[in-house]
Amino acid sequence: MFTGIVQGKGSIQSIENDDAVWTFQIDVPDTSGLQRGASVAINGVCLTATEINGQCVAFDVIEETLNRTNLSYLNVGDAVNVERSLKMGDELGGHLLSGHIMGLGEIKTSTKVGEGFDITIEAPESMMKYIHEKGYIGLNGASLTIGEVQQNEFNIHLIPETLRLTTFGTAENGGLVNIEIDAMTQTIVATVERMMKQENGGGDA
Numbered sequence: 001m002f003t004g005i006v007q008g009k010g011s012i013q014s015i016e017n018d019d020a021v022w023t024f025q026i027d028v029p030d031t032s033g034l035q036r037g038a039s040v041a042i043n044g045v046c047l048t049a050t051e052i053n054g055q056c057v058a059f060d061v062i063e064e065t066l067n068r069t070n071l072s073y074l075n076v077g078d079a080v081n082v083e084r085s086l087k088m089g090d091e092l093g094g095h096l097l098s099g100h101i102m103g104l105g106e107i108k109t110s111t112k113v114g115e116g117f118d119i120t121i122e123a124p125e126s127m128m129k130y131i132h133e134k135g136y137i138g139l140n141g142a143s144l145t146i147g148e149v150q151q152n153e154f155n156i157h158l159i160p161e162t163l164r165l166t167t168f169g170t171a172e173n174g175g176l177v178n179i180e181i182d183a184m185t186q187t188i189v190a191t192v193e194r195m196m197k198q199e200n201g202g203g204d205a
Helices: 063-068 125-130 160-165 183-204
Strands: 008-017 021-027 039-042 045-053 056-062 079-084 103-113 116-122 136-139 142-150 153-158 176-180
Touching (some): 056 063
Antiparallel strands (some): 039 079, 116 153
16 A cells, blocks of 8 residues: 655666566665565556665566556656555555556646646546545545546646655656546445435336
């Protein structure tokens, strides 16, 4: 599990690409206590550390993950958001995330507002039922609060600290972001939909 509090930015050192598995070598901010087999969120995607060499950590990524996330669009030298997995007793500063990406959003606009940024993201229509103003969302592994929602788009207001710790400070229009909706929101929406379906069915009987 993860909190969505990005601990810093990593840098991709190499990508080995074959038909079945891509291997990413990524310099991460902190490897203290990290062991092979540990989970690390890279741009919000839960990956397993397969090799550790100093600050450089290797991760194998399968085709299914590449198809569902923005990892397949990354190149050597690109920065990524990094979060180590939650440990017992750690402070939960964001909201619980699993590292399982539901879909991709596209950055439509980004506007500097004071020392921060406002960005507008277009999400798949199928995901919009989970996205509401003041709700939480995971974008590239960062726990963020949703601003205004209109049709298939929503706004995010980024403070300077978020820009410093994450890749959003250099995000460009047209860029793709990984989206994760937390399990609680998914459960609430599914429960409401089921109740409405039962009520509608009862009314027709």
